[in-house]
Amino acid sequence: MKVLVVGTGGRDHSIAWKFARSPRVKTVYVAHGNAGIAETATCVNLRTIEEMAAFAEREKIDLTFVGPEKPLSAGIVDLFESRGLSIIGPSLKASRLESSKCDAKVIMRDLGIPVPEFENFSDPDKARDYVRGVGYPVVVKADGLAAGKGALVCESVQDAEDAIRTIMEDRAFGDAGERVDIERRLYGRELSFFCFTDGYTVVPMVAAQDYKRARENDEGKNTGGMGSYSPHPWLNDSLVGTIMNRVAEPLIAGVREKHGILYRGILYLGLMLVEEGDGVTPYVLEINIRLGDPEAQVILPRLRTDLVDVSEAILQGTLARLQPEWDPRYRLCLIATSGRTKGKKGWFKGYPERYKIGLPIEGVDDIDKDCLVFHSGTERDGSGRLLTTGGRVLCVVSSGDTLAEARQTALLEMEKIHFEGLYYRKDIGLA
Ligand code: GLY
Numbered sequence: 001m002k003v004l005v006v007g008t009g010g011r012d013h014s015i016a017w018k019f020a021r022s023p024r025v026k027t028v029y030v031a032h033g034n035a036g037i038a039e040t041a042t043c044v045n046l047r048t049i050e051e052m053a054a055f056a057e058r059e060k061i062d063l064t065f066v067g068p069e070k071p072l073s074a075g076i077v078d079l080f081e082s083r084g085l086s087i088i089g090p091s092l093k094a095s096r097l098e099s100s101k102c103d104a105k106v107i108m109r110d111l112g113i114p115v116p117e118f119e120n121f122s123d124p125d126k127a128r129d130y131v132r133g134v135g136y137p138v139v140v141k142a143d144g145l146a147a148g149k150g151a152l153v154c155e156s157v158q159d160a161e162d163a164i165r166t167i168m169e170d171r172a173f174g175d176a177g178e179r180v181d182i183e184r185r186l187y188g189r190e191l192s193f194f195c196f197t198d199g200y201t202v203v204p205m206v207a208a209q210d211y212k213r214a215r216e217n218d219e220g221k222n223t224g225g226m227g228s229y230s231p232h233p234w235l236n237d238s239l240v241g242t243i244m245n246r247v248a249e250p251l252i253a254g255v256r257e258k259h260g261i262l263y264r265g266i267l268y269l270g271l272m273l274v275e276e277g278d279g280v281t282p283y284v285l286e287i288n289i290r291l292g293d294p295e296a297q298v299i300l301p302r303l304r305t306d307l308v309d310v311s312e313a314i315l316q317g318t319l320a321r322l323q324p325e326w327d328p329r330y331r332l333c334l335i336a337t338s339g340r341t342k343g344k345k346g347w348f349k350g351y352p353e354r355y356k357i358g359l360p361i362e363g364v365d366d367i368d369k370d371c372l373v374f375h376s377g378t379e380r381d382g383s384g385r386l387l388t389t390g391g392r393v394l395c396v397v398s399s400g401d402t403l404a405e406a407r408q409t410a411l412l413e414m415e416k417i418h419f420e421g422l423y424y425r426k427d428i429g430l431a
Contacts, residue, residue, distance in 0.1 A: 004056055005030045007067025010395050011293035013374040015067055016041040018300045024308045035386055036375025036394060049076040056085050063311055069145060069290050073099040088311050089265045090289045097287040101181040102143045104287050111254035113247050114283045118183035124168040127180055131160035137185040142167045144176030148224040149352060153185065186283055188274035189234060192295050195248050196310055199262040201319040202248045204240050206302055206326050207232040208295035214352055216427045223352045224392060227428030229332040229403060230298040243282045264314055266291050297374050297397050298331035332406035332429050333397045334414050338388055339423025350423055351391030361386040363416040371413050372397040388419055403429050
């Protein structure tokens with residue numbers, strides 16, 4: 001069978017790697033990939049969803065799997081399905097659950113799913129009046145897609161006013177800032193929770209811990225993710241039951257019955273677990289319509305079931321008959337980012353702020369064969385040298401019987417990688 005994976009990052013590398021291990025898959029194509037993905041799959045330089053659909057028709061691709069949110073929010077699933085092509089991912093209508101934080105919150109509140117108190121605004125003056133009077137700390141979120149950086153956590157009213165200006169007036173995230181979702185800041189434990197769904201049956205995956213802040217001890221700016229691990233120490237059967245009963249199942253049934261959305265593919269819930277009364281309430285901070293990056297890099301290596309079998313069950317509506325199997329061992333991912341470097345006119349602060357690209361990377365071939373290396377921002381020059389092309393460059397994924405063992409292995413292996421300004425968080429897996 002021929003599979004096309006859409007995406008260029010570390011998550012997408014791990015999806016391509018997983019399909020490449022399937023005995024049912026002959027060729028994995030990736031649109032458009034990077035230097036690391038090119039070692040696992042055939043990279044094809046397709047930039048638009050129309051080019052991808054034409055390629056899938058021409059090459060008779062049996063299955064397409066979409067990694068990132070942008071092509072999903074551009075309607076790739078509707079386009080492929082209109083041409084009779086098999087594709088995994090939620091439809092354009094379903095993608096609004098990620099591409100509009102404001103609409104998603106209203107839908108969830110109406111379905112009785114736990115969400116923090118919130119208000120949505122398209123007028124910055126009204127948003128400012130609201131944060132001056134609301135009386136509790138807030139998080140200000142750009143409505144649209146902002147590469148994981150559009151949620152600004154505020155300590156004070158002044159912070160909230162600054163966030164409104166940054167998002168709505170300075171347009172730091174472009175058109176994503178036309179509206180804002182302002183929600184009560186909750187204090188609890190954050191958890192990334194993933195499910196497969198065929199629109200009727202929802203099957204929980206294993207959970208992962210993501211680290212969003214750039215610096216150790218959860219300081220610094222928000223990033224797309226600096227590391228992850230799985231399994232998650234807090235997630236027991238009782239908590240999985242609570243999340244499924246209170247969030248995942250009512251959401252998938254509710255959007256189908258009340259909004260006419262058959263949600264098929266991956267459901268990724270960004271949750272805040274808050275101790276209330278005798279139990280835990282799983283508040284939904286955000287819905288994503290895809291696998292997380294870097295959560296996929298620790299979840300997919302634990303999936304023992306063939307991803308083709310899972311994909312077929314999603315497409316055929318037979319997930320109820322499939323029980324995915326998981327490796328109980330730990331996986332831990334450290335992301336190597338483009339850090340602080342000196343430029344001609346001063347310093348580059350490093351990801352997620354400005355960083356240099358085109359820097360030679362050494363040491364990838366020395367990584368222990370029991371570890372995995374997934375690339376995010378790399379390319380090869382004319383002479384085959386590996387170079388950086390992005391803020392998140394690559395990751396090392398280790399395994400271990402304990403979290404501490406996986407962490408120690410990843411740290412030792414990461415020391416073998418070198419490029420100018422390389423920065424990674426050393427506290428991944430500590431807390
Ligand atoms: N790890 C966060 C995300 O993928 O959005």
